[in-house]
Amino acid sequence: MxxxxxxxxxxxxxxxxxxxxxxxxxxxxxxxxxxxxxxxxxxxxxxxxxxxxxxxxxxxxAAETSSPTGSTSTTPSSASTTPSATTSAVEQPAAQPCSDQSLALKVSVGQPTYRVGDQPGFGTVITNISSAACSRDLGAGPQFLVYTLDGQRRLWASNDCNQDDPAEMKTLKAGEQLSYKGTWFGTTSQPQCAGDRLQVPAGAYMVVAQLGAVRSAAEPFNLAS
Incomplete structure (x- = not known):
């Protein structure tokens, strides 16, 4: 330097x-x-x-591989740990059998006049007229009976030629009604379907509905020739 x-x-x-x-x-x-x-x-x-x-x-x-096609899964953000209240089932007392006095029957005819050879249609309504629910075997239902207009001769009953139906208990609440229908072929019948079945001629007749010992008021109708 x-x-x-x-x-x-x-x-x-x-x-x-x-x-x-x-x-x-x-x-x-x-x-x-x-x-x-x-x-x-x-x-x-x-x-x-x-x-x-x-x-x-x-x-x-990885997400595209694990996610199912067309499926959406939602996971709750939180879970409640509060126990749900359990309601104890209260057993209802069994309904008492319907006595004859607790039931009422009303019968009706499809039309006032039919021709001989027609098949008149009948209907009936069962009403629980008591103040409490009750049960009754209605498997066979009420029967319909056709009489001469004076009520002296029974011509036909809907259960004469029908086999015994299985029991079917029905419970009717107070005031509840059940309806049934039946058809008459216009011929005579006897219990156990005995004897011949004959065509009933033209005239005035009446039908009654019956369930056990309970009977309805008679309803008149006519068969015309």
Whole structure:
């Protein structure tokens, strides 16, 4: 290096040069350090971004594979731990049998006049006229009976030629009604379907509905020739 020239002593000039060189070296070191950190930071961000992209792609692929097509599952955000109240079933007392006095029958005729050879249609309504529910075997239902108009001769009964029907208990609430229908072929009949069945001639007749010992009022009708 050149020898220092100046009014000051050479030693002072050498110190100044050494200080300047030191400052330059420190500045270069700082610049190199900053460049290195920036370079490392860029590589790390790129690596993190690539990793995040890979993770997202993998999760998306897994989700598409495990989700059933056309099915949506909803998971409740919370579950209630409060026990539900249990209502004890109260057994209702069995209905008492319907006595004859607790039932009423009303019979009806499809039309007031039929022709001989027609099949007159009858109907009846059973009503529980008591103040409490009751039960009755109505498997065979009420029967219809046709009499001469004076009531002296029974001509036909709906259960004469019918086989015994199985028992069927029915419970009727107070005031409840049940309806039944029947058809008469216009011929005579006897219990157990004995004897011949003869065509009933033209004339005035009446029909009665009966259930056990309970009978309805008679309803008149006519057979015309």
């Amino acid at each position: 050149l020898e220092p020239n100046g009014p000051l002593s050479p030693e002072i000039y050498w110190r100044r040069r050494a200080l300047a060189i030191g400052v330059i070296i420190v500045a270069l070191a700082i610049v190199i350090w900053l460049v290195t950190m920036v370079a490392r930071g860029g590589d790390s961000a790129g690596a993190d971004s690539a990793a995040a992209s890979t993770t997202t792609s993998a999760e998306s692929s």
